[in-house]
Amino acid sequence: MKDEPRSHPFRDSEQDIEAAKRAPDTPQTLSPAYRLAFADRDFMTREELRPVRLQLELLKPQMIMDERGIESTVVMFGGARIPAPEQRQTARTQALADLSHYYDEARRFARMMTERSLETYGRNWVICTGGGPGVMEAGNRGADDAGGLCPGAAPRTAAAPPDDPGRIEGGGRAGAAAGRPHRCDARVAPSGGVVSTVDERGCGQEIKGLVVGVRGLSGNFTANFRCGENS
Numbered sequence: 001m002k003d004e005p006r007s008h009p010f011r012d013s014e015q016d017i018e019a020a021k022r023a024p025d026t027p028q029t030l031s032p033a034y035r036l037a038f039a040d041r042d043f044m045t046r047e048e049l050r051p052v053r054l055q056l057e058l059l060k061p062q063m064i065m066d067e068r069g070i071e072s073t074v075v076m077f078g079g080a081r082i083p084a085p086e087q088r089q090t091a092r093t094q095a096l097a098d099l100s101h102y103y104d105e106a107r108r109f110a111r112m113m114t115e116r117s118l119e120t121y122g123r124n125w126v127i128c129t130g131g132g133p134g135v136m137e138a139g140n141r142g143a144d145d146a147g148g149l150c151p152g153a154a155p156r157t158a159a160a161p162p163d164d165p166g167r168i169e170g171g172g173r174a175g176a177a178a179g180r181p182h183r184c185d186a187r188v189a190p191s192g193g194v195v196s197t198v199d200e201r202g203c204g205q206e207i208k209g210l211v212v213g214v215r216g217l218s219g220n221f222t223a224n225f226r227c228g229e230n231s
Helices: 013-021 047-067 086-092 095-097 099-118 133-146 174-178 217-222
Strands: 072-075 127-130 150-153 167-169 184-188
Touching: 072 099, 072 133, 086 099, 086 150, 095 174, 099 127, 099 133, 127 133
Parallel strands: 072 127, 072 184, 127 150, 150 167
Antiparallel strands: none
16 A cells, blocks of 8 residues: 655654654653554554444555555355365365355356456456455456456455465455445355355345346346356
């Protein structure tokens, strides 16, 4: 991330921190209450500041996507336990193993969407995932297959491998930022995926196929693309 050139006379945050360091040691300046609030780790990690931290988690990826010129996204949710077909024997249950073909369908969809996105120089219809593993990893890989990137990935609690191709780290709430209505052209989920997070419940419906529609694209592209079909 980068700061815009400043044209006003006030100090920026870095200058404020340096000025505070130069303050002479006195009982007042040594008191925790004298610390700059935004630079005070003890203060920023207090329970009462949880709403502020959540807002920052949303704002940071929002700003990163703005800087990259990303105007619209296609957010891929869920299916974290669905393995790739070549790894279906590692599935926790037989039912999950039987869903492994959705991994390839999700990867193919992400590749096709990224090819469309690259026609807009990566500004529109940019694939965004929750990081991985499972179908979200397939989305990252599909974007990489097409030569694109997959922003807004990897909540810090996710088990996505750090070498997952195509992934840009975007903070714990990046998927939520990418899925906001003004930026999100579609929300995508595989059949068999578990719709359980607050962000996914915001879709307002259980998605039966791979995708229900992508705003701004032709109906044939979206309506015919369903898990298990080749159209």
